[in-house]
Amino acid sequence: MIITGNAVKVGDHINTDLILPGKYLVFIEPEELAKHALEGLDPKFPEKAKGGVILIAGKNFGCGSSREQAPIALKHANVKCIVADSFARIFYRNAINIGLPVVECKEIADKVNEGDQLAVDLAGGVIKDLTLNQSWQVKPVPKFLLEILTAGGLVEYLKKRIKSK
Amino acid sequence: MNLVEKILAKASGKKEVSPGEIVDANIDRAMIHDLTGPLTIEMFKKIGVEKVWDPEKIVMILDHQVPADTVKSAELHFTMRTFAKEQGIRNFYEIGRGGICHQVMPEKGYVLPGEVIVGADSHTCTYGALGAFATGIGSTEMAAVFATGKLWFKVPQTLNFVAKGMLKQPTSAKDLILHIIGQVGVDGATYKAAEFSGPAISKMSIDGRLTMCNMAVEMGAKTGIIEPDAQTIQYVSARSKKFTPLKSDPDAEYEKTFEIDVNKLEPQVACPPSVDNVKPVSEIEGLEINQGFIGSCTNGRLEDLRAASRILKKNKVHPNVRLIVIPASQEIYQEALREGIIEILAKAGAYISNASCGPCLGGHLGVLAPFETCISTSNRNFIGRMGSPKASVYLASPATVAASAVAGKITDPKTMWRS
Numbered sequence: 033m034i035i036t037g038n039a040v041k042v043g044d045h046i047n048t049d050l051i052l053p054g055k056y057l058v059f060i061e062p063e064e065l066a067k068h069a070l071e072g073l074d075p076k077f078p079e080k081a082k083g084g085v086i087l088i089a090g091k092n093f094g095c096g097s098s099r100e101q102a103p104i105a106l107k108h109a110n111v112k113c114i115v116a117d118s119f120a121r122i123f124y125r126n127a128i129n130i131g132l133p134v135v136e137c138k139e140i141a142d143k144v145n146e147g148d149q150l151a152v153d154l155a156g157g158v159i160k161d162l163t164l165n166q167s168w169q170v171k172p173v174p175k176f177l178l179e180i181l182t183a184g185g186l187v188e189y190l191k192k193r194i195k196s197k
Numbered sequence: 198m199n200l201v202e203k204i205l206a207k208a209s210g211k212k213e214v215s216p217g218e219i220v221d222a223n224i225d226r227a228m229i230h231d232l233t234g235p236l237t238i239e240m241f242k243k244i245g246v247e248k249v250w251d252p253e254k255i256v257m258i259l260d261h262q263v264p265a266d267t268v269k270s271a272e273l274h275f276t277m278r279t280f281a282k283e284q285g286i287r288n289f290y291e292i293g294r295g296g297i298c299h300q301v302m303p304e305k306g307y308v309l310p311g312e313v314i315v316g317a318d319s320h321t322c323t324y325g326a327l328g329a330f331a332t333g334i335g336s337t338e339m340a341a342v343f344a345t346g347k348l349w350f351k352v353p354q355t356l357n358f359v360a361k362g363m364l365k366q367p368t369s370a371k372d373l374i375l376h377i378i379g380q381v382g383v384d385g386a387t388y389k390a391a392e393f394s395g396p397a398i399s400k401m402s403i404d405g406r407l408t409m410c411n412m413a414v415e416m417g418a419k420t421g422i423i424e425p426d427a428q429t430i431q432y433v434s435a436r437s438k439k440f441t442p443l444k445s446d447p448d449a450e451y452e453k454t455f456e457i458d459v460n461k462l463e464p465q466v467a468c469p470p471s472v473d474n475v476k477p478v479s480e481i482e483g484l485e486i487n488q489g490f491i492g493s494c495t496n497g498r499l500e501d502l503r504a505a506s507r508i509l510k511k512n513k514v515h516p517n518v519r520l521i522v523i524p525a526s527q528e529i530y531q532e533a534l535r536e537g538i539i540e541i542l543a544k545a546g547a548y549i550s551n552a553s554c555g556p557c558l559g560g561h562l563g564v565l566a567p568f569e570t571c572i573s574t575s576n577r578n579f580i581g582r583m584g585s586p587k588a589s590v591y592l593a594s595p596a597t598v599a600a601s602a603v604a605g606k607i608t609d610p611k612t613m614w615r616s
Contacts (some may be wrong), residue, residue, distance in 0.1 A: 045383060045471065049579040054558040057232040058262060058269040060239060072581045092384040095417065096579060097558075098319040100236060100335035120417060121388050122319055126335035186337050187243045190344060194245065 033155060033182060035113045035133060037086040039148045041141065042073060044090035048123065051094065051102040062108040065101050069109035081110045086150045089116035090141040094123025103127040113152050115159060117141055128177050131185030135159065137170045154178060199355050199449035200424055201390040204330040207443065208313040216354045216452070225312035225329075226254050227342050230298045232261040233317035233335075235276045240340035249284050250346035256288040256307050257281050258298040263553045266561040296526025296552030299323040299411065299494035303403075304528055306436030310425040311443040315342060320494050320576065322413045326406035327433055328425030328442055330390075333414065353419050354452035355390040356381075360397035362460035367504065367596035367610040370405030371496055371574065373397065374412045375465040375592065377457065379475025387417030389452065397459045398423055403432045404500035411495045412576050415472040464610055466572075467592035470580045478597055478609045488571040489520040489602035490583075491547075491595050493557040496574035497525030501595040502533050506541040508599040508613045514546035515605030520598075521563045522547045523555040547602075559583045565590075572601045 050072030052065060059065055070077035087106070093116040094102065103126050106114070113133040117140065127134040133154055140159065144150070148163040157172035173181065183189035198206065198213065206214040208222035229237050234257060241249070249255060257277055265271035281289040288307070295301045299320050302308050310328030315321065317339045324331035334348070342348050358377055364370070378385075391413045398406065406423050413421025423429075425442040433440060463477040491497070491505050502524060514520045522542050524530040530552055533539050543549055556563030557575040564584030565571055571583060571590050578590040593601070596610035603613060 047577075047579045049559075049577070049582050053581050054560055057558075057560075058267065058273060060236045072586060092387065092417065095383060096319065096577065098317060098321075098333040098335055099233065100337060118384065118387065120384070121419060122333050122335060125338060129335060129337040129341075186341055187240050190244050190341055194344075 035086065035152045035154070037084050037112050037150060039088045039144050039146060039150050040080060040085045041088045041144065041146045045092045045095055046073065046089055047096035048094060048099050048102040049096055052099060052105045057099060057101055060101070062104050065105035066108035069105040078109045084110045084112050086152065087111050087114040088141055088144045089114060091117045093119050095120035098122045100126045100130060103130055103132050107132040115140055115152060128180055129186040131181055133173070133181055135170060135173065137168055140168065154181065199445040199451060200328070200392060200422055200443060201330055201355050201420065202352060203443045203445070204311055204313060205350060205352050207311065214352045216352050218352045219349055220352060221347050221349050222313050224254070224315055224342050224346055224348055225309070226256065226307050226314040227339060228256045228258065228298055228302055228316035228321065229339060230261055230318060231259045231263065231270070231273050231277055235273045236336035237317055237339040237343065238276055238280045240337045241343045244340060244344050246344040249286070249343045252285045252287070255286050255343065256302065257286055258290040258295050258301055259292050260295065260297045261554045261558065262560050263292045293551065294527055296524070296529070297494045297497060297554055300498065300525035300529065303327055303407065304436070304526055306433070309433060309437055309440040310429060311441050315339065315348060319414045320411050322418065322420045323407050323411040323494060325410040325413065325420050325422035326403065327429050328423065330420055330422065332420045351388070353388055353390045355392050356386055357392050357394060357451040357454040359395035359454060359456050360393065360459050361395050361456060362397055362458050363400060364397055364459050364462065367594070367614045368462050368464055369504065369594045369596065370401055370408040371594035372462055372465040373459060374409045375467050375475050376462060378412060378416045378473050379465065380455070381416050383415060383471055383473045384417045386413070389418055391416065391418040391421045393421065393423050399426060402500055403428060404498040407498065408495055415576055464594060464597045466597065466607065467578055469578045469589045469591065472576070472578060472592065478593070478607065481607050482609060484607040485570065486518055486572050486601055486606060487569040488563065488565065489518060489598045490556050490563060490571060490573040490575060491598050492521065492523030492525065492555050493575035494525065494554070495576045496595050497523055497529065499529050499532055501574065502529070502538050504595045505599040506538040508596060508603065508610060509545035509547065510541050512545060512603040512613065514602050517605050518602050520547040520602040521550065521556060523550045524552050526552050556583050572598050572607060574598050
């Protein structure tokens with residue numbers, strides 16, 4: 033699975049309240065959540081992400097609440113993949129489970145520029161910055177998580193497994 | 198093996214596990230509330246399994262947007278009630294009968310030492326105070342737990358925080374955990390377990406231990422945990438069936454051990470915008486506040502309300518300040534009534550509400566206007582957490598919040614503790 037898109041950059045410790053403020057948790061409809069993606073940081077983000085983007089983040093992305101509405105909002109606001117120095121663990125799991133690819137790459141936030149064209153190869157663990165002509169080898173996403181992502185998320189993955197039983 | 202490793206080994210039917218290993222664990226208890234539960238229910242229905250794996254092991258609690266403030270949140274509650282009935286889930290807590298999920302779970306005997314508990318809320322790590330392995334998960338993962346009764350975990354490395362000495366009132370568990378988070382940082386324990394031990398923990402009440410473990414996630418930890426002792430066994434036995442507490446082996450390994458001398462620990466405050474921006478209260482004394490909040494899954498327990506009433510007994514809430522007090526559960530509310538605490542707080546001018554999460558998450562109660570300042574006993578001071586992104590939230594102990602509400606500015610509770 034190779035994902036391409038332009039980089040949108042955010043900083044360190046972007047928490048779930050910034051990604052999706054608590055007042056929107058009464059919604060579960062992805063389209064409604066997407067309207068408020070990253071609202072705490074940049075209310076114009078959904079507009080910025082329209083064409084499909086790769087989010088480049090610093091340390092501890094997604095810290096805070098277990099609210100899955102946070103990655104859902106990002107995914108449906110057209111974030112195709114998040115590459116961060118590190119993720120908070122619940123967010124990391126939630127993203128995979130809803131079919132939003134997440135990749136750890138140390139210190140990438142310092143190197144990539146806003147708007148750079150990126151290509152992320154999940155299985156191979158390669159991130160390419162086509163604008164800078166630079167690439168990084170990272171730990172590939174583990175096989176069983178890749179299977180969940182390929183299926184489109186944990187629900188689809190389980191559906192298939194239950195059927196095949 | 199250490200305590201966390203032992204619990205995960207037992208839950209996955211293995212003799213031994215080590216950090217880094219991925220295990221498929223049987224889940225002993227699963228909890229959802231009104232803001233993450235409806236999504237869990239929707240995802241569960243999508244998986245296509247008719248019945249949950251075990252209705253007795255599921256607990257459903259309404260606590261965040263309660264009582265319903267909009268038609269939208271009323272619909273969420275309706276979804277929860279309907280699902281509980283359809284699935285025969287008896288452990289359902291209606292408003293006025295339960296309270297905040299992380300208080301109801303231990304209080305009603307759903308948390309047993311040695312068990313694996315998941316909740317669709319990040320502060321599920323609170324239950325480690327009773328020697329369980331408990332962690333927060335998302336709604337889709339919870340749907341998978343509802344369908345299968347199992348979940349995968351990577352066995353974490355464990356950090357051991359040894360608290361030496363004795364906390365001197367009014368310094369409390371909250372000050373200690375804020376101090377620790379200030380030391381290691383908000384991602385200092387990411388993917389890891391945080392075990393708390395040492396004399397200060399042994400002498401700490403269950404209320405205080407719940408506060409410690411509650412905030413483990415604020416340093417990124419997968420869970421906070423405290424080895425069960427006589428006090429734990431007494432607390433759990435009074436509420437539940439038989440259980441088998443586990444303890445670390447004498448040669449248990451930890452990734453790192455931190456020693457903290459608590460003898461001289463002053464009351465601490467986490468300043469905006471980050472939970473690890475922790476300072477001794479003396480450094481920010483005098484900062485004017487508009488609101489105080491005593492409550493939440495961190496500090497809405499009886500010991501916390503007692504501390505507040507001790508300060509508010511002979512004092513009034515400052516005219517420029519509103520003080521919101523919310524007992525964490527209906528049981529605590531009733532006990533606080535019996536002890537006369539509620540009367541003391543009400544006479545002092547505090548606003549007291551039914552057991553709920555209240556203003557902590559900026560839902561529908563006590564939210565802040567731009568440029569207002571709140572001192573709160575809750576667990577997060579993120580930008581926009583309690584209302585306007587232009588408001589400021591400071592985190593502190595119940596004693597510090599009560600003293601600050603009286604003075605109208607951030608105040609060291611020592612000055613009022615003995616009056």
